């Protein structure tokens with residue numbers, strides 16, 4: 359098949375009729391699938407059911423340091439849980455504070471605290487005329503929602519397969535003291551599945567921001583979410599805390615992670631890792647906010663996984679369940695190869711495949727899919743303010759549907775990409791003809 363751009367108007371019209379018919383047939387199939395979020399599939403949740411039995415009324419309720427997890431105390435979390443999440447992030451347990459049931463609220467709290475209390479003694483952001491954040495995009499919509507919620511101006515930084523465009527990051531951060539942070543998903547990024555190169559991580563650690571209270575928000579949500587065993591090494595990223603320390607900037611980064619997508623989404627444990635100075639700063643506010651998070655769940659995690667090796671074994675099972683789903687999507691997308699109407703990522707881990715449609719087509723594709731019963735993440739969601747300047751990025755989340763449902767949804771997606779692209783090409787040609795005519 360030729361690239362669509364090379365087809366004559368007549369060929370495009372014939373193709374449009376054929377695809378339009380196929381689309382009407384697809385609509386008649388009564389699909390009803392929600393692929394809008396990266397939710398774990400039911401089988402992933404099922405393999406974790408032993409977690410529910412890892413603690414019961416017969417289990418001891420004491421942590422290894424003798425703390426009774428049923429009571430107040432140990433506000434930083436029990437030592438064995440700190441160790442578990444420290445291992446997940448590759449940092450030292452003393453650099454970790456255990457938080458609530460996920461990581462997003464820890465990020466929210468971090469921004470909120472910076473707004474009202476400031477960062478390590480600097481002016482609270484709410485008292486400044488302007489606060490800006492760098493937002494590598496495509497990126498995670500909920501990050502952008504937090505910064506938008508607090509009235510922080512977002513600056514889009516293009517993503518590359520190596521990570522954010524570091525020339526731009528360095529240039530902006532070194533000059534503008536109103537830039538206070540950057541969102542990063544360093545491993546299997548959301549949505550492209552890219553892992554930052556060593557050079558990118560080192561350049562982050564070496565940043566010399568104009569603002570003393572600039573922080574890197576290192577959201578390591580997919581640290582251990584490999585699709586293939588062997589990719590664990592290939593996609594391994596440098597550990598940012600020690601890189602920052604080595605570069606003489608120990609306070610530059612906050613790292614976040616959780617077990618939401620390791621055990622139960624929203625029923626896991628979250629944590630923040632940072633320098634001792636930053637942790638002290640965090641504790642000052644956190645101790646007003648809570649007397650302590652859920653240590654029962656922390657203990658349950660440790661009893662269930664035992665240690666990081668246990669967690670990695672569990673994640674291999676997740677990988678085995680996710681792999682065929684990703685492969686189903688990628689197999690369907692192969693049908694678009696050579697047509698010149700889309701490109702997509704082939705991640706080794708994480709939760710998403712990122713699709714780049716022809717400019718101006720993403721919204722129409724998502725709309726078409728929805729009309730035929732498949733809800734995707736809204737077009738634009740992967741950019742600050744929900745506005746994709748090229749209207750081309752679409753996030754595909756293969757985790758939730760069954761493989762069979764996914765096959766149908768992926769075929770529908772491919773069909774919608776083709777149909778919308780043909781329509782776009784016809785429209786563009788029509789417009790350029792009317793301009794020249």
Ligand SMILES: Cc1ncc(COP(=O)(O)O)c(C=O)c1O
Nearest residue numbers: 460461462498543548579616618
């Ligand atoms: C990059 C990223 N960070 C954080 C989260 C949410 O994590 P949690 O459930 O720990 O709040 C997600 C969930 O999709 C995510 O993709």
